[in-house]
Amino acid sequence: MFTDETLDIIGAESTWRKSHQQTQESRSCQTLPVDTAEVETQARDVSDNSTQTQDQISQALSIDRDISDFPGLLDFLHKVEDIVIKELVKNSKSHAFDGFRVNWEDQTESVSCMYRLQHVEAQERGLQVTGVSWNCTGSVIGCGFGRVDDGDWSNEKAYVCTWNLDRQNLNPKRPDMIIDVPTPVMCLCFHPVRPSVVAGGLYSGEVVVWDTSRSQDLILAQTGMSADTHREPVFQVSWVPGARRGEFMVLSAGSGGRVLLWTVDGAEAKLILSSGYALVQQQVPQCGAASRTRGSTTIGVTSVALSPWDLDTFLVGSEGGLVLKCSFSSETVSAVPPDGESVTLRAPVQFSFSPLGGPVHSVHFSPFHRNLFVSVGTDGLAHLHTVLQPRPLLSLRVSDSYVFGVRWSPTRPLVFAAATGQGLVQMFDLGRRSLRPAATVDQNTSGQPTYCLEFNPKHTNLMAVGNADGSVNIWQLSAELTEQGAKETAVLEQLANEVVD
Amino acid sequence: MAEVEDTLKRIQSINGVIGTIVVNAEGIPIRSTLDNSTSVQYAGLLHQLTMKARGTVRDIDPQNDLSFLRIRSKKHEIMVSTGGL
Numbered sequence: 001m002f003t004d005e006t007l008d009i010i011g012a013e014s015t016w017r018k019s020h021q022q023t024q025e026s027r028s029c030q031t032l033p034v035d036t037a038e039v040e041t042q043a044r045d046v047s048d049n050s051t052q053t054q055d056q057i058s059q060a061l062s063i064d065r066d067i068s069d070f071p072g073l074l075d076f077l078h079k080v081e082d083i084v085i086k087e088l089v090k091n092s093k094s095h096a097f098d099g100f101r102v103n104w105e106d107q108t109e110s111v112s113c114m115y116r117l118q119h120v121e122a123q124e125r126g127l128q129v130t131g132v133s134w135n136c137t138g139s140v141i142g143c144g145f146g147r148v149d150d151g152d153w154s155n156e157k158a159y160v161c162t163w164n165l166d167r168q169n170l171n172p173k174r175p176d177m178i179i180d181v182p183t184p185v186m187c188l189c190f191h192p193v194r195p196s197v198v199a200g201g202l203y204s205g206e207v208v209v210w211d212t213s214r215s216q217d218l219i220l221a222q223t224g225m226s227a228d229t230h231r232e233p234v235f236q237v238s239w240v241p242g243a244r245r246g247e248f249m250v251l252s253a254g255s256g257g258r259v260l261l262w263t264v265d266g267a268e269a270k271l272i273l274s275s276g277y278a279l280v281q282q283q284v285p286q287c288g289a290a291s292r293t294r295g296s297t298t299i300g301v302t303s304v305a306l307s308p309w310d311l312d313t314f315l316v317g318s319e320g321g322l323v324l325k326c327s328f329s330s331e332t333v334s335a336v337p338p339d340g341e342s343v344t345l346r347a348p349v350q351f352s353f354s355p356l357g358g359p360v361h362s363v364h365f366s367p368f369h370r371n372l373f374v375s376v377g378t379d380g381l382a383h384l385h386t387v388l389q390p391r392p393l394l395s396l397r398v399s400d401s402y403v404f405g406v407r408w409s410p411t412r413p414l415v416f417a418a419a420t421g422q423g424l425v426q427m428f429d430l431g432r433r434s435l436r437p438a439a440t441v442d443q444n445t446s447g448q449p450t451y452c453l454e455f456n457p458k459h460t461n462l463m464a465v466g467n468a469d470g471s472v473n474i475w476q477l478s479a480e481l482t483e484q485g486a487k488e489t490a491v492l493e494q495l496a497n498e499v500v501d
Numbered sequence: 502m503a504e505v506e507d508t509l510k511r512i513q514s515i516n517g518v519i520g521t522i523v524v525n526a527e528g529i530p531i532r533s534t535l536d537n538s539t540s541v542q543y544a545g546l547l548h549q550l551t552m553k554a555r556g557t558v559r560d561i562d563p564q565n566d567l568s569f570l571r572i573r574s575k576k577h578e579i580m581v582s583t584g585g586l
Contacts (some may be wrong), residue, residue: 070531077508088515276555
């Protein structure tokens, strides 16, 4: 009936599906056999060498070595001695180069006013420029505003303004930086090494040090009102080298007869008194006239000059016309009764020069000769002194009115400039025969006085002059006034040696 | 050897002479009336210049030789005398 049956499987190939197996092909290759060979070498002779530098002691000793080490020296000297002596003698007698001037750079023929810097607010209030100072790089000029003609105690606000002359967008009417000061500024001095630090002396007797690189609170240090500070206006402020190298102290001198040295304490923002000197009439060695006053009368200081040659000496010009030579290291105690100061005041005066008729407004040591200095005051004369004798070597008539400032030129040993009360700056050249000024620079202040002037330490042909009308003029001097000629130092030396018996 | 000292003293005592330096063939100062550092500086600089000047003279005429070199500046004059005469 029904039986199980197995049938063969019937299959049909797919027309669209392919095998997923890839086609494969096999190939192989092999390089030819690689040839190798081995060789060995060996050095037969070995030598070692090394180099080392030696200390250059031999150069320093060669000058001290005995002459017998140099056998050819005597013969050489015999050979050349005659010709050398002949040439030297010919040279000292020769006129070949007299008046021969060589100029590698362009010459400016005349003195020209580069800028007339003003601070409008100060001018409106009638403030006068009492001090100018260049910073150590020679690019920034700072000026302090105050009053010189006011006899009364004044509390009016004043300014210290700075202009950067090397900037492109210099606006002469707008200072780069204006510092507000509560009392009039009497003097200003930039730090000799740090370009942004400036010290100023105020009418109230305070000494303030500002740091113009700070964005807020420009005051780096100030004396404040304590028993140590000056009670009278401070007329001169300077930076002197301190005990350690690179450190500077502030020297301030005022009409109270005190010369004080302060160290800057940046952390406390205070100036700390480190030593002080008080000048009294009794302790001044007189040069002939007997002292008529009894009791200790203090000598008001109006100007101080520091010697660039001798770090111990400084000159003081006083309100009474005295010019005194003082020493930092003097040990005599001052005759002034102590008034609660923290240090004992000393008497520094060693020598007094012949007095002037009125207050000495400015004293300046010559940068080219260690004994010479020039002093000016209200008598209208500029006195050239040597430190060795009391009477002046030379007295030149500068102007008919008062003379407020005097500075030696930093490049020409025989030239100095004086600022007069008529608004003129007279420049004198001692090498010329005549006693009249070599150049007169009119400040265009319509007769108002000129109070201060400074030469730029880096760009030596620039001079800044501060006037009573509240403007600072920057002058570019001619080549004649700034280029040193031959033998000027020798003429200066000769002048200094004319000590009158 | 007082003769050497005498000769140098004679040269130094002429009017206007500020200093005298005697230099050996390598350019090292062996006798000087100026201080050490100045002598070394002058000797080094002038040795180079003298060699250059001597080379110039001999390039122009090989039979010739430098005998004296003078450098005049605004402030001073430097005179160099070499051994070749």
